[in-house]
Amino acid sequence: MDNIENLTAMVVFARVVETLSFTEAAKSLRLSKSSVSREIASLEVRLGAQLLNRTTRKIAVTDVGMSYYQYCNRILNEIKGAEHFIRHFHEEPMGNLRLIAPVTFGCQCVVPVLNHYINNNIHVNVDLDLTDRPVNMADELYDIAIVITRDRPEAAQIKPLIPxxxxxxxxxxxxxxxxxxxxxxxxxxxxxxxxxxxxxxxxxxxxxxxxxxxxxxxxxxxxxxxxxxxxxxxxxxxxxxxxxxxxxxxxxxxxxxxxxxxxxxxxYHSWVLFKSDSGLSARVRLFVDDLERKLRQLYLTPSD
The missing domain is CATH 3.40.190.10 (Periplasmic binding protein-like II)
Known part of the structure; x- marks a missing residue:
């Protein structure tokens, strides 16, 4: 029995049980009605059991079919949970945020934003390193570095903050x-x-x-x-x-x-240096946006 092949058929079967209609199941899965019918028939052959009783007027789920549906439903819920996790990974901050910043700028400008950020994002842990040493993101384990320089830093991905x-x-x-x-x-x-x-x-x-x-x-x-x-x-x-x-x-x-x-x-100019130019996690994006907005609000005049 090909378990991978069964996964698709289990999704189709579960949708048929939930709608009691090949037509509705096909519509919700964006498949043809004949494709749904073939998936169910092939699944029954592989399992060696009849899952549905079909008549021209209605569909009825057999006892074995209803028991099998419970397993299918659990798998579907796991799939939905996985999709929910990935969606929230991109949309809702979670995980560890590691950053490094100059001592004075970090204490006065970064820490107040981090305090607000932590209070509003309970699934994020923050590790802040305050130091005035030079930073090379290629050699660092931080998600972001905040630096102050005269000229634009040499980094793969950067974002300006305030002068x-x-x-x-x-x-x-x-x-x-x-x-x-x-x-x-x-x-x-x-x-x-x-x-x-x-x-x-x-x-x-x-x-x-x-x-x-x-x-x-x-x-x-x-x-x-x-x-x-x-x-x-x-x-x-x-x-x-x-x-x-x-x-x-x-x-x-x-x-x-x-x-x-x-x-x-x-x-001088303050900058955010990112670890890489790949897609940024929500925890990084949200904090950097908060930091930029707060700094511009507090330290820039409209003419700036």
Missing amino acids: ITWGLYAAPKYVARLAKITKPEDLPRHDYILFRGPAHTISLPFYKDKQKLDIEVRSRFRMNNSVALMSSAMAGGGIAYLPDYIAQESVHEGKLVRLLPDWKMDT
Whole structure:
């Protein structure tokens, strides 16, 4: 007996039992009535048992046929369950989401979105790695990586998030003690808290219309973490060079002020790198869409 051949016949037989009509069964299965009749006849021959009693007016299921239908029905339910699983694999997030992100950007921008995502997708587990080390997706086990770079990353599949602009910030009381700063050329006489650069000087870029200036300033206090740098600025330690998204809330709360807001400075870009360019699972698609939407809502103005 060919069990594989029986599978198709079992589906046809189950539909006939459920409709008690060769015509209706054929219509629902998109087969011809004669094909349905042949499948049932061949199945009865292979089983050596009569499953249906046929007359010109109606179809009746035999006792053995009804018992056999129970097995057919269980198989059909398993098939439907398998189809349901695959459909929800593409439509409903489930499984493990593994991602890596820079420490500060991850804490401030990614984790809040993940909190909302986890609360609304109970079938997803998340593994987040916060690190500032370089990422090569070909060598990583993560589903996605979030990176911040000046230029477009070299990766098979990427998605842009938001630009990361930079600016100069200081505590209001600190600014009140300074000589008035109205242009970039006023900056060198002050002390700075910087994220990067050589020990004593760094060239800060300024852009306005077609003007481009590079102003060298003195840094007495340098750190490798922007949040700590911002904390020092709020304590009155000097003028901090910060990504705007980090300082945005403190500016709104009056703890920091932006210096020379009419001038643009460095601009980096945030990106999502995907593991491969094959079809993305629902858990990845939904999180990336949520992240992009939330970041644009919080950190981009309509003009951006």
